[in-house]
Amino acid sequence: MKIKRLLGATAMLVLSSSLALSSLARATTIGFSQVGSESGWRSSFSESVKQEAAARKIDLKFADAQQKQENQIRAVRGFIAQRVDAIIIAPVVETGWAPVLREAKRARIPVVIVDRNVQLNDDSLFLTRIASDFTEEGRKVARWLMQKTDGNCAIVELQGTVGATAAIDRAKGFNEVLAEYPAAKIIRSQTAEFTRSKGKEVMESFLKAEQGGRNICALWAHNDEMALGAIQAIKEAGLKPGQDILVVAVDGVPDYFKAMADGEANATVELDPHLGGPAFDVIAAYLSGDKSIPKYINNTGELFSQDTAAAEYQKRTNK
Amino acid sequence: MKQTQSCADSLQQARLARYSPGSIKASARYLWPLAALMLLLAVNLLLDASFFQLSFQDGRLYGSLIDILNRSAPVALLAIGMSLVIATGGIDLSVGAVMAIAGAVCANLLLQTELPLALVIAAGLATGIAAGLINGTLVSYLKIQPIVATLLLMVAGRGVAQLINQGQIVTFLRPDFAWLGTGSWLGLPLPIWLVIGMFALSQLLLRRTALGLFIEAVGCNATASRYLGVNDKAIKLFVYAFAGFCAALAGMISAADIQGSDANNAGLWLELDAILAVVIGGAVLSGGRFSLLLSVIGVLIIQSLSTTIIVSGVPAKFNLLIKALVVLLVLLLQSDKFRRQLSSWLPKLRKWRKGDKA
Numbered sequence: 201m202k203i204k205r206l207l208g209a210t211a212m213l214v215l216s217s218s219l220a221l222s223s224l225a226r227a228t229t230i231g232f233s234q235v236g237s238e239s240g241w242r243s244s245f246s247e248s249v250k251q252e253a254a255a256r257k258i259d260l261k262f263a264d265a266q267q268k269q270e271n272q273i274r275a276v277r278g279f280i281a282q283r284v285d286a287i288i289i290a291p292v293v294e295t296g297w298a299p300v301l302r303e304a305k306r307a308r309i310p311v312v313i314v315d316r317n318v319q320l321n322d323d324s325l326f327l328t329r330i331a332s333d334f335t336e337e338g339r340k341v342a343r344w345l346m347q348k349t350d351g352n353c354a355i356v357e358l359q360g361t362v363g364a365t366a367a368i369d370r371a372k373g374f375n376e377v378l379a380e381y382p383a384a385k386i387i388r389s390q391t392a393e394f395t396r397s398k399g400k401e402v403m404e405s406f407l408k409a410e411q412g413g414r415n416i417c418a419l420w421a422h423n424d425e426m427a428l429g430a431i432q433a434i435k436e437a438g439l440k441p442g443q444d445i446l447v448v449a450v451d452g453v454p455d456y457f458k459a460m461a462d463g464e465a466n467a468t469v470e471l472d473p474h475l476g477g478p479a480f481d482v483i484a485a486y487l488s489g490d491k492s493i494p495k496y497i498n499n500t501g502e503l504f505s506q507d508t509a510a511a512e513y514q515k516r517t518n519k
Numbered sequence: 520m521k522q523t524q525s526c527a528d529s530l531q532q533a534r535l536a537r538y539s540p541g542s543i544k545a546s547a548r549y550l551w552p553l554a555a556l557m558l559l560l561a562v563n564l565l566l567d568a569s570f571f572q573l574s575f576q577d578g579r580l581y582g583s584l585i586d587i588l589n590r591s592a593p594v595a596l597l598a599i600g601m602s603l604v605i606a607t608g609g610i611d612l613s614v615g616a617v618m619a620i621a622g623a624v625c626a627n628l629l630l631q632t633e634l635p636l637a638l639v640i641a642a643g644l645a646t647g648i649a650a651g652l653i654n655g656t657l658v659s660y661l662k663i664q665p666i667v668a669t670l671l672l673m674v675a676g677r678g679v680a681q682l683i684n685q686g687q688i689v690t691f692l693r694p695d696f697a698w699l700g701t702g703s704w705l706g707l708p709l710p711i712w713l714v715i716g717m718f719a720l721s722q723l724l725l726r727r728t729a730l731g732l733f734i735e736a737v738g739c740n741a742t743a744s745r746y747l748g749v750n751d752k753a754i755k756l757f758v759y760a761f762a763g764f765c766a767a768l769a770g771m772i773s774a775a776d777i778q779g780s781d782a783n784n785a786g787l788w789l790e791l792d793a794i795l796a797v798v799i800g801g802a803v804l805s806g807g808r809f810s811l812l813l814s815v816i817g818v819l820i821i822q823s824l825s826t827t828i829i830v831s832g833v834p835a836k837f838n839l840l841i842k843a844l845v846v847l848l849v850l851l852l853q854s855d856k857f858r859r860q861l862s863s864w865l866p867k868l869r870k871w872r873k874g875d876k877a
Contacts, residue, residue, distance in 0.1 A: 397784065
């Protein structure tokens with residue numbers, strides 16, 4: 201009787217280990233739940249993850265949530281049911297993730313959070329979070345601008361959507377650095393909702409309200425799109441963007457690199473869309489037994505200025 | 520029954536307004552929206568002394584007032600179309616999405632083909648008319664409630680625009696098309712001329728032919744007007760197609776303005792601004808009465824308000840609250856009941872103050 205049970209157990213063990221082996225032999229399957237395709241940045245993020253997966257021969261299951269968390273949760277449940285090796289989530293919102301992540305944990309599937317944050321009481325529910333530090337982006341832009349203007353500058357600010365983490369933290373980082381320079385200050389600040397058309401409209405009003413823009417030394421926009429709209433407004437007001445009014449922003453979209461190459465914008469900090477590589481690295485390390493993975497991996501991009509803009513634009517459009 | 524009665528009243532009023540422009544009743548309709556607009560502009564003057572300054576620069580007038588007119592062009596076009604739809608008792612929630620589609624169609628044609636400008640514009644307008652015809656068919660021939668029928672296209676339309684743009688913001692470098700949004704003619708930005716042109720055209724079409732009367736009749740009582748020989752279905756189909764046409768024009772102006780088509784944000788929530796403008800202009804959502812001029816004044820009120828908020832320097836998080844409060848105030852001022860209430864308080868207030876002094 202005992203022998204029989206022992207035999208059964210050994211058989212199970214062999215069976216399960218061979219299953220595990222076969223799962224190692226076949227390509228790693230990774231489920232990726234993406235927010236949607238609401239911006240150019242988001243699309244290049246998705247594209248880069250797909251390309252990276254193809255290069256590493258990873259079987260990527262891509263789910264577009266169309267900006268809805270319920271779709272994401274459904275997708276993650278689907279991934280769990282399909283017994284994928286790991287799950288990557290780019291969350292739409294910060295809250296409401298605990299139940300589904302607990303399900304993933306129970307199924308022993310590691311979860312990597314990329315881009316936006318999640319709010320959880322229990323850190324063990326995900327493997328790690330890979331993201332850019334928005335506050336640091338703001339600091340980088342401010343440091344560049346303060347260096348360029350010797351800390352003497354009247355700045356107008358185009359904020360992102362009210363309440364967005366990116367807008368709040370970029371402003372925070374920028375203002376931190378600005379506080380060290382008494383001669384520099386933000387003279388006008390208003391939201392332009394991260395869009396090009398609003399950026400143009402708000403900038404037009406700023407220019408009118410500040411003596412046709414003569415009082416303004418620099419424009420600081422929380423993303424490139426708003427800056428691109430504002431650049432048009434500055435041009436239409438008969439001023440030279442990039443010279444009469446310095447333009448700094450965050451994101452690094454191709455159109456903005458073109459504007460920098462044309463001398464109409466000055467600097468941007470790239471919000472790196474290539475989050476696929478680092479995420480796959482972490483997952484590979486974890487699956488091969490590395491247990492010392494930090495809970496947060498900083499992926500803040502570089503600051504680009506006009507010097508390299510033309511080359512960078514070439515690189516980005518040829519891809 | 521009661522509604523039909525009040526509708527007949529307002530028809531009577533409209534007729535009076537049209538044929539006896541001096542009548543007190545008609546001018547009172549214009550008084551309050553205009554007063555609200557003047558008040559907003561005055562507030563702007565207090566905030567920024569140079570607000571009314573106009574200068575001539577690069578062959579066009581330049582200044583905050585021109586900006587307000589220029590920025591309100593897309594919503595003004597939407598409101599002209601929306602006025603007619605609302606006058607038939609309908610509503611069109613899809614105009615913002617139609618703007619995005621028209622912009623996307625034009626941007627992609629400009630980028631991928633060598634079509635002449637006129638054909639690109641024609642294609643954009645045709646897209647808008649097609650979208651409007653879909654709405655109109657759903658509402659008039661298939662008897663789907665307008666709010667539901669147009670909600671379909673409001674949600675799906677933005678998806679269609681994203682599909683056309685393949686999820687990207689499509690930018691183009693075509694000065695001739697950009698001229699629609701940034702060009703100027705006779706010293707005024709082109710979008711303003713497009714609104715003036717569209718307004719004049721619609722006004723002629725509606726008031727010099729029986730069409731305006733038919734639209735109001737269908738809005739008041741579709742069945743009764745059918746018995747009188749008005750083809751109510753065709754009228755409804757027409758107003759939705761017209762709204763689609765206006766939306767397409769607005770979408771092309773927006774795309775030309777930023778020289779790119781942003782399917783996610785072009786025209787986003789503008790359908791609500793357009794409806795709000797029509798309501799501020801005193802139209803009744805149940806149909807019957809409309810005035811294009813008042814709708815356009817409504818748009819100007821909304822846009823002046825946005826400009827005021829930007830210039831005033833209040834923190835961005837208060838924007839929507841302020842907007843809501845001012846709109847509420849404008850609507851209250853237009854309410855006869857509220858004004859009567861207010862004027863009945865005034866003597867009491869005076870009495871109270873006299874008592875205070877004594």
